[in-house]
Amino acid sequence: MKTYAKMFRPYIVSLLLALGLLYALSILLPGRLFYMAGGVLLGASVLFSVVYTVVFQRRLRRFSIDLSGLLSSTQTEALVHFPMPVIIVLDNGEILWYNDRCRQTVLQSDDLHGMNISEVFTGLVFQSGQPQQEMQLSYKKNRYTAFAVRTVQNETAVHIIYLVDDTELKEYKERYLRTRATVLIITIDNYEELLQNARESGRAQALPEVDYAITSYLKEYGALLCKIEQNKYYAVVEESAMQQIISGRFSLLDNVRKIEVAQRIPATLSIGVGRHANSLAEAEEMARQALDMSLGRGGDQAAIKTSAGYEFYGGVSKGIEKRTKVKSRIIATALAELISSASNVIIMGHRFADLDCVGAALGVYRAARLLGRNAAIAINKQKNLAKPLIDKLQAENYGDAFHEPEELLEHIDKDTLLIIVDVHAKHFIESEELYRRCRSVVVIDHHRKMVDYIDNTVIFYHEPYASSASEMVAELIPYLGLQKNLGRPEAEALLAGIMLDTKNFVVKAGVRTFEAAAYLKRLGADTVEVRKLFASPMESYQKKAKLVSSATAYRRCAIAFSQGAVEDIKLIAPQAADELLSISEVDASFVVFENGSQVEVSARSMGALNVQLIMEKLGGGGHLNMAAAQFPGAEIDDVHQQLLGAIDEYYETLNQK
Numbered sequence: 286m287k288t289y290a291k292m293f294r295p296y297i298v299s300l301l302l303a304l305g306l307l308y309a310l311s312i313l314l315p316g317r318l319f320y321m322a323g324g325v326l327l328g329a330s331v332l333f334s335v336v337y338t339v340v341f342q343r344r345l346r347r348f349s350i351d352l353s354g355l356l357s358s359t360q361t362e363a364l365v366h367f368p369m370p371v372i373i374v375l376d377n378g379e380i381l382w383y384n385d386r387c388r389q390t391v392l393q394s395d396d397l398h399g400m401n402i403s404e405v406f407t408g409l410v411f412q413s414g415q416p417q418q419e420m421q422l423s424y425k426k427n428r429y430t431a432f433a434v435r436t437v438q439n440e441t442a443v444h445i446i447y448l449v450d451d452t453e454l455k456e457y458k459e460r461y462l463r464t465r466a467t468v469l470i471i472t473i474d475n476y477e478e479l480l481q482n483a484r485e486s487g488r489a490q491a492l493p494e495v496d497y498a499i500t501s502y503l504k505e506y507g508a509l510l511c512k513i514e515q516n517k518y519y520a521v522v523e524e525s526a527m528q529q530i531i532s533g534r535f536s537l538l539d540n541v542r543k544i545e546v547a548q549r550i551p552a553t554l555s556i557g558v559g560r561h562a563n564s565l566a567e568a569e570e571m572a573r574q575a576l577d578m579s580l581g582r583g584g585d586q587a588a589i590k591t592s593a594g595y596e597f598y599g600g601v602s603k604g605i606e607k608r609t610k611v612k613s614r615i616i617a618t619a620l621a622e623l624i625s626s627a628s629n630v631i632i633m634g635h636r637f638a639d640l641d642c643v644g645a646a647l648g649v650y651r652a653a654r655l656l657g658r659n660a661a662i663a664i665n666k667q668k669n670l671a672k673p674l675i676d677k678l679q680a681e682n683y684g685d686a687f688h689e690p691e692e693l694l695e696h697i698d699k700d701t702l703l704i705i706v707d708v709h710a711k712h713f714i715e716s717e718e719l720y721r722r723c724r725s726v727v728v729i730d731h732h733r734k735m736v737d738y739i740d741n742t743v744i745f746y747h748e749p750y751a752s753s754a755s756e757m758v759a760e761l762i763p764y765l766g767l768q769k770n771l772g773r774p775e776a777e778a779l780l781a782g783i784m785l786d787t788k789n790f791v792v793k794a795g796v797r798t799f800e801a802a803a804y805l806k807r808l809g810a811d812t813v814e815v816r817k818l819f820a821s822p823m824e825s826y827q828k829k830a831k832l833v834s835s836a837t838a839y840r841r842c843a844i845a846f847s848q849g850a851v852e853d854i855k856l857i858a859p860q861a862a863d864e865l866l867s868i869s870e871v872d873a874s875f876v877v878f879e880n881g882s883q884v885e886v887s888a889r890s891m892g893a894l895n896v897q898l899i900m901e902k903l904g905g906g907g908h909l910n911m912a913a914a915q916f917p918g919a920e921i922d923d924v925h926q927q928l929l930g931a932i933d934e935y936y937e938t939l940n941q942k
Contacts, residue, residue: 370429370448378402381443391424391448402446406431428452467527467560468568469508469520470576471499473541474555474584476516494544495552502537506530527560531598534938535587538599542585555579556587581734582897583749583909595736600898610760610797616746617764620727623743624653627702627725630660631693633715635708637855638664640818642707643671644782645729645754647678648762649704650686651775655767663690663715670856673818674778681774690716697722704728707754709747710735710906729757731786733897735906749908752798755782759801773809780810781818788863792891792910821860825853832861832876836868840932842894843871847878848921854878855885862889873899877924883917884924894935902931 364371370387374380378401388394403409406422409431420431429448436443473479473495499518503510506526511519522530535556542551557576562568571590578595579588586599624630630653634642646662653660664687669675675687703723708714709730720726720739727744731751739745751757759779762771771779783802787794790802806812821829828851836845843865847854858876865874866889873890886903888896889911896912905914916924 364445367447370450372402372446372448374402374444374446376442376444380405387448390450391427391429393425426452428455463525464523465561466521466565466568467524467558468562468565468572469503469518469522469559470557470569470572471518471520472555472576472580473516473552474580475550475553479550479552495541498540498544499537499554502540521565524560527558531589535598538585538587553585555584558587558589560589561591578734578736581738581747581749583733597898597901600733600895612748613757613760614764616744617761619744620746620761621656621765623702623725623727624656624658626700627658628698628700629696630658630702630704631663631697631719631723632660632704632706633663633690633719634706635713636665636715637668637670638707638715639670639782640674640778640785641753641755641782643669643674644778644780645706645758647683647686647775647778648755648758648771649706649729651771652762652765652767653704655769656765660686661688661693661696662686663688663693663719665689665715670859673820674781677818678774678778683774690719693719694722699724701725702727705739706730706758708732709738709745711737711739714739729754729761731757732908733906750795752793752795753783753786755779755786756798756801759783759805760797763804771808773811776805776808776810777815780805780812781815784815784819786911821856825857828853829857829861829864832857832878833864836865836874838871839929840936841870841872842932843868843874844925844928845874845876846921846925847876849879851878854880858885858887859889862887865889866891875928877921877928879921883915884919884921885916886914886924886928888912888914899928899931899935902934903927 364373365384367384368386370391371384372380372387373382380397380400380402383392383397397405406424406429409420409422420433422429422431427450430451431446431448433444433446436445479492496512500510503520503522506522506529508520508522508526513519538554538556541554544552555576557572557574557579559568559571559573559575562571575588575590575595578590579586579597582588582597582600586597589596589598630650632646632649632653634646638646643662643664646664650660650662664675666675666687666689678684678686697719701723702725703719704727705714705720706729709728709732711717711720714720726739726742727746728739728742729746731748731754733749734747746757746761748757755778780802783798783805784790786792787798790798832845832847835847836843838844845861845865847858851857858878862874862876865871865876872893873888873896875896876887878885878887886900886905888900888907890896890909892910895909897907897909900907900912900914903914903916905912907913916927
């Protein structure tokens with residue numbers, strides 16, 4: 286109430302001064318007029334006093350509402366002596382009453398009666414009609430958590446607000462969040478290749494330069510760094526420093542990539558980060574998983590794992606081919622033991638299987654048969670992109686190898702081995718029911734690792750540096766201990782898969798790719814017969830040409846569209862995307878097409894642009910040179926706008942580096 290009394294104080298003082306001045310001037314008047322003026326002034330003073338008293342009493346009654354009318358006597362007594370600060374406000378946020386504890390500990394004797402609570406407490410937006418809520422607010426230097434309860438008595442609604450002074454607790458929490466540990470595991474992911482190709486002088490100069498770049502970068506952020514191997518580092522940084530590293534988008538990747546060691550091969554890093562963990566041990570485990578994900582996606586990038594999932598930074602360069610076959614020999618030995626101990630083997634690829642998928646599956650199928658086990662390939666015979674190869678194999682007495690996934694469900698037992706080729710993501714496999722039924726699962730794939738990868742495998746043979754799954758299978762075959770070699774049909778199928786994914790040995794064809802092709806050629810693969818598998822009917826060629834001619838250019842990308850139902854569009858679209866890459870000043874191609882009730886995007890590049898990162902922004906995935914995305918129930922124009930936005934975001938990310 287004192288606040289409103291103070292509001293009238295200037296008016297009272299001004300009136301008294303005016304009355305005094307008038308009375309002083311009235312002395313100059315004749316006697317009768319002097320007394321008349323004095324009477325008028327006295328009457329005005331009395332009238333003002335009466336009016337002031339009435340108005341102030343009304344305000345006083347307004348802000349001194351009898352609490353017994355709103356609350357019971359027990360409640361009123363409890364609030365007065367409540368050990369916590371309590372404030373009662375009207376529905377519009379006006380402060381009506383507060384107890385002594387609030388005045389002493391919160392307000393520090395400030396008088397806030399009649400003021401709006403939103404204007405008093407920082408961070409508070411008072412909303413009327415809220416029956417109960419938790420609010421975070423502050424007053425002066427202290428911070429509070431407020432709990433409000435709304436009550437209505439005698440048609441008057443009030444909010445009873447209880448304040449908890451948790452200033453110290455919040456400061457401790459913020460300090461903990463700023464300083465809690467984040468674990469980084471950093472590895473030079475092409476260290477062996479650099480050593481093999483560098484001269485002694487170049488090695489002595491460049492590798493210490495990489496080491497200096499890592500140590501100086503982490504020292505800048507106050508990290509605790511430990512080099513545990515020649516190519517691996519452990520680091521622990523505080524959360525506040527980690528936020529700065531993320532805002533800089535892991536510039537360490539770019540700094541190291543500028544260092545060339547041998548034959549102009551840049552050094553690249555893979556970084557795994559365990560963040561927001563409950564303990565150091567958990568953070569270290571999360572960092573390990575993140576590093577595996579980073580390496581599985583081709584290296585030269587950072588992967589951050591939190592309880593919410595993964596975040597990725599970098600990954601814009603081509604992967605460096607791993608030239609050692611030690612891993613292939615180890616995997617082949619383990620795979621041969623699994624096949625030999627299984628009751629039967631089922632091989633499965635991804636939906637809409639292509640030549641690489643079918644070629645790799647056939648190679649594994651033949652190996653399992655040569656190891657004395659019944660085997661079958663699960664494939665949708667109607668929905669696939671390798672019908673010429675399947676028809677050719679069926680004509681060569683391989684008809685019993687291919688089965689619909691539903692046909693194989695009854696042949697599954699506890700000792701069945703499921704081998705998944707050319708895919709590692711659960712939502713892309715041919716049959717999820719087959720996958721769920723089988724206890725023993727092996728994955729052989731070359732695509733960059735996705736978040737929802739198959740994680741319950743006995744063997745997870747994942748090599749993102751390989752050109753194709755067929756190349757990986759061709760490398761495994763010689764080490765499986767087979768009594769006989771593969772035949773010509775299997776060799777041609779594997780070679781077809783390699784040629785498909787390398788665009789006839791143009792894209793991502795490394796030394797091991799040609800070694801695998803030479804091995805298949807020795808087994809009798811006929812390149813002319815393989816080339817026939819890529820032939821298409823005149824009608825399909827015309828559709829592809831029409832699709833290519835409709836393309837438009839956008840930021841060095843060729844984008845084509847196909848609207849409406851087009852037969853074999855699933856096969857034509859990737860071919861059109863490949864064809865668009867032959868246009869000058871085109872770094873990547875995208876074909877957007879309608880396929881049934883969904884819109885799909887097929888993306889290709891020659892390596893100058895990472896289409897996998899663009900497709901991941903749209904919910905898809907794939908490889909640096911080959912990726913795709915699907916949009917169920919979407920409109921093709923909407924997908925077009927999303928694609929343009931993803932391309933813009935990709936270039937913005939590059940410009941930030």
